[in-house]
Amino acid sequence: MTPTLQPQKSNTSGNEKHILSIQVSLNGLSFCIANSEKEIIALEQDNFGIHLSPEQVLDKIKYIFDHHPKFNKDFESIEVIYQNDLYTCVPKALFDEEQLKEYLKYNIKVLENDFIAYDELHQHDIIVVYVPYANINNFFFDTFGSFTYKHAATILVDNLLAKEKNNDTIKVYAHMNDASFDLVITSKGKLLLSNSYPYANEEDFLYYVMFAAEQLRLNPEEFELIFLGDITQTSSCYTIAYSYIRHICFGKRSNLISLSEEISTIHEHEHYLLLSHF
Numbered sequence: 409m410t411p412t413l414q415p416q417k418s419n420t421s422g423n424e425k426h427i428l429s430i431q432v433s434l435n436g437l438s439f440c441i442a443n444s445e446k447e448i449i450a451l452e453q454d455n456f457g458i459h460l461s462p463e464q465v466l467d468k469i470k471y472i473f474d475h476h477p478k479f480n481k482d483f484e485s486i487e488v489i490y491q492n493d494l495y496t497c498v499p500k501a502l503f504d505e506e507q508l509k510e511y512l513k514y515n516i517k518v519l520e521n522d523f524i525a526y527d528e529l530h531q532h533d534i535i536v537v538y539v540p541y542a543n544i545n546n547f548f549f550d551t552f553g554s555f556t557y558k559h560a561a562t563i564l565v566d567n568l569l570a571k572e573k574n575n576d577t578i579k580v581y582a583h584m585n586d587a588s589f590d591l592v593i594t595s596k597g598k599l600l601l602s603n604s605y606p607y608a609n610e611e612d613f614l615y616y617v618m619f620a621a622e623q624l625r626l627n628p629e630e631f632e633l634i635f636l637g638d639i640t641q642t643s644s645c646y647t648i649a650y651s652y653i654r655h656i657c658f659g660k661r662s663n664l665i666s667l668s669e670e671i672s673t674i675h676e677h678e679h680y681l682l683l684s685h686f
Contacts, residue, residue, distance in 0.1 A: 425484035429682050430469075431560070432544060433491035434460050435587045437468060440682045441478060447666040448686065450478045451679060453638075455586040462541040469547065486555035488540075488548060489681055491585060493604040495538035495559050500528070503535045511537045527562040532569050534599065536562045563681050564590055564636075565602050571662055573597040578626060581659065582617065583680060584637040584645065589613060591620055600624055610644040614652060628652060634659040636680040 427446070430439040435458075441450040454468070473479045496515050508524040518524070518539070527536045538559040548555045560583075568581055572594045583590040587608070593601040601624065605616040621628060632655040639646055639658075650656055660676040665686050667673070 424482070426481045427686075428479075428481075428483045428486045429489065429685070430487070431489040431491055431682055432465065432469070432541065433585065433588075434462070434465060435585065437465070437472070438679065438682055439472075440679065441481070442686055444484070445666070446686050447668055448671060448683070449668045451667075451671050451674070451682070453679075457586075459587070462543055465541070466543050466547055469544065473551065483552060486548065486552055487685070488544070488555060488557040489560050489563065490538065490540045490557065491560040491588075491681070492539070493588065493606075495536055495561050495604075497561065497565065497599065497602050498535045498537055500533040500535055508537055512539070525557075525559075527558050529562065529566045529569070532566065532599070534565065536565070560590065560681055561602055561604075563684055564592055565599060567662065567680075567684050568592050568594060569597060569599060578631045580617070580621070580626070580631050580633045582613075582633060582635055582637075582639075582645075582649075584635060584639040584643075586638060589616075589637070589645075591617065593620065593624060593626075607645075610648040613645045614648050617649065618652065629654050631655065632657065636677045638678070 425444045427442040428439065430437065436453065436455040438453040440448055442448050494512070494516050496511050498511050508526060509518050512518050512524065522539050523542045525538060525540050529536065536559050540557055545557060564583055572579055574597065576596055578593065578595045581592040583592070588604055588606045590604050591601060601620060607613045607616065617633070618628070621631065633649055633653045634657055635646065636659045658675065658677040659680070661680060661684055663684065663686060665683050
């Protein structure tokens with residue numbers, strides 16, 4: 409169940425409706441704004457360079473909304489994407505809504521007052537259980553009223569499983585962020601692994617990829633590593649992976665997007681989470 413909070417009030421600027429998608433992590437923010445024709449008119453990213461607290465991230469968000477003219481619009485819909493490692497994937501057949509804390513306690517330290525949410529991947533019989541940032545949810549509710557929030561893994565896993573549903577080969581996807589990456593491994597359209605890892609350098613990145621491959625008995629001479637997100641061909645993570653894994657490429661979004669003239673052309677693997685639903 410994707411949580412949606414109901415309307416109280418909204419900002420207005422003219423009559424045109426806009427769509428806002430904002431990706432929130434403790435290391436950075438990304439956002440895009442689309443007009444009523446679903447043309448992307450704003451697309452920006454702010455990497456903090458350090459790991460902030462949820463309270464500090466909220467201060468960053470408030471500052472952006474107070475000082476950025478692009479946010480002075482009437483938003484028809486708002487989606488907040490939480491990018492963190494506070495999640496786990498549960499098969500629907502084993503899921504019990506009354507046991508949310510039980511699913512998470514083996515992966516993360518769950519505090520007594522933590523609010524736990526879940527998203528359902530209806531086509532794949534998977535439930536993503538996670539901890540959103542309650543203070544940030546409260547800000548969007550108080551400011552805009554109606555909005556939807558999801559975990560990044562929900563979007564990533566849902567899109568990649570749909571993409572690979574008719575593929576018989578094993579695919580290893582690395583969705584890169586500033587200080588962490590999401591690893592999703594599929595086989596014959598089924599999910600083998602979904603996890604998030606912190607990394608400080610390319611050696612950390614390679615270690616986690618190779619460790620996951622070893623645990624799943626995958627041969628780096630055979631599987632394909634597909635990069636998504638914040639990475640280029642000159643990135644150190646790409647370079648080191650190219651030295652150890654035979655088949656490497658960049659992924660592509662399944663949907664076609666329209667960019668306004670103010671936005672430079674972007675690669676199809678970039679901003680994968682933000683742009684995947686337009």
